[in-house]
Amino acid sequence: LRDYRFYDQDRVHPSEEAIEFVWERFTQNFSVETKTFVKEAQKIRTMFLHRVLNPDSEEGKAFLLQREKERKNFEIRFMNKKK
Secondary structure (H helix, E strand, C coil): CCCHHHECCCCCCECHHHHHHHHHHHHCCCCHHHHHHHHHHHHHHHHHHCCCCCCCCHHHHHHHHHHHHHHHHHHHHHHCCCC
16 A cells, blocks of 8 residues: 555655655765755755845845855855865
8 A cells, every 4th residue: 555645646746744754864874064064055045045025124134144144154164175
């Protein structure tokens, strides 16, 4: 029998639950450094997916500034490491 909770409504594609289940299993073997990298990358990705409705407001400017600061910090910490 199939476990239909792992299928989306179309019964072809995986559900969000299935994706999370596979991702959890996949990341179990990541090193601490890799887990930190993924967690911070997801945070920054979420910030970039956020649409600022009023970029000229104080809050909008502060968010955009913080987002850019986070991106630069991430790049310095993870992308510029010597191999």
